[in-house]
Amino acid sequence: MNLASIRIITGDIARLVEFYERATGVRADWSTEDFAELRTASGTLAIGSTRTVPLFAPGSARPADNRSVIIEFLVDDVDGVHRNLTGFVDDIVREPTTMPWGNRALLFRDPDGNLVNFFTPVTPAAVGKHAAPTR
Known part of the structure; x- marks a missing residue:
């Protein structure tokens, strides 16, 4: 088994993708307007908009709620x-x-x-x- 990615759900995907692109120097690969990935040699940081949550399970993830x-x-x-x-x-x-x-x-x-x-x-x-x- 391999860890494929960590996904962040956000209310403002453009802002968060831009932040991580600048902070890491890694360019994001956008699959749709609601999903982007920053791939590194050892793992991927995936960023999805809140519109992707119902595809998994409605209400299962909330943006800006991680501690x-x-x-x-x-x-x-x-x-x-x-x-x-x-x-x-x-x-x-x-x-x-x-x-x-x-x-x-x-x-x-x-x-x-x-x-x-x-x-x-x-x-x-x-x-x-x-x-x-x-x-």
Whole structure:
């Protein structure tokens, strides 16, 4: 089994897709006006409008109502990303900080209030954990 994607349901898909395109530097692939995906080498961030919810189960998801999930992106230089996001991201939760498990992390909220973590492994153990597998 492989995790295919994480999907965010939003009331303003254009705003949220634009935010993630700018924050990640990844261009979205739009399937319809109600669904877009930002694909990375290891996973996909899908963004759907509230109009897609009834296709699954009416009332099963509400936009801007998450307080339990953190969307995480592995980046080459979290401090550089922080500099690039300064003035763009309104809600920085924690400036770049080296965490006890060896990642340097930047936490912020997207326009819908979802918590986002951009991180760079900085200790040997963390670097080893996130290294590409050898073949």
